[in-house]
Amino acid sequence: MIQAIIYDMDGLLVDSEPLWREAEIRIFKKVGIALTDAHCRQTMGLRLDEVVQHWYQLHPWNGPSPKEVETWILDEMERLLRKKAIALPGVYQSMELFAQQGLPMALASSSPMQLIHAVVEKLNIVSQLSIIQSAENEALGKPHPSVFLSTAHALGVPPVNCLVFEDSVNGVIAALAARMKVVAIPDTEQSNDPRFVVAHLRLPSLEAFSKTHLNAFTKATL
Secondary structure, X not given: OOOEXXXXXXXXXXXXXXXXXXXXXXXXXXXXXXOOHHHHHOOOOOOHHHHHHHHHHHXXXXXXXXXXXXXXXXXXXXXXHHHHOOEOOOHHHHHHHHHXXXXXXXXXXXXXXXXXXXXXXXXXXXXXXXXXXXXXXXXXXXXXXXXXXXXHHHHOOOHHHEEEEEOOHHHHHXXXXXXXXXXXXXXXXXXXXXXXXXXXEXXXXXXXXXXXXXXXXXXXXX
């Protein structure tokens, strides 16, 4: 039985992936790494520290430390989010549905808290979320399930009674590893990835999720 809802953030609540690429391309250029959109897609779904370490190991730079580069990207990303972020279709509609059913909602993201706060404030959804959890506080990011397990613990709900909404393959794998039910809503650029078949349900957008789907999960028919 579903007792709580857990949302991912990037690519699910906001179309932040283009903004991430914009920030990464701009900042990595400062340390001599010319990234393209395709390069940035290779690290989609990873924590920022993992992204920076990935490129530092492939193309070590002189000067600023990886931690400093992380800070630059964070600050640039926060600026872009507060300026450009808008809710994706179905965000408010789905939250209204879950609120009507008395289901607590949480957010579990690979993004740092600095950016999570920027998004939830810009979208004005702070009051809807019982728990906000960042994988920056975990030893490992997605596809490791720790951020979801920590979120379930904070909610006081067994992991098997949580329903997760995710847009990335890494996120889907993490939710399944946590023994949670998961709805995959793939990013447009990943919509043909066959690995999403492992999700309990796959939809084109949050807007497509209905009370009928929720009832099906509650009755464990999916």
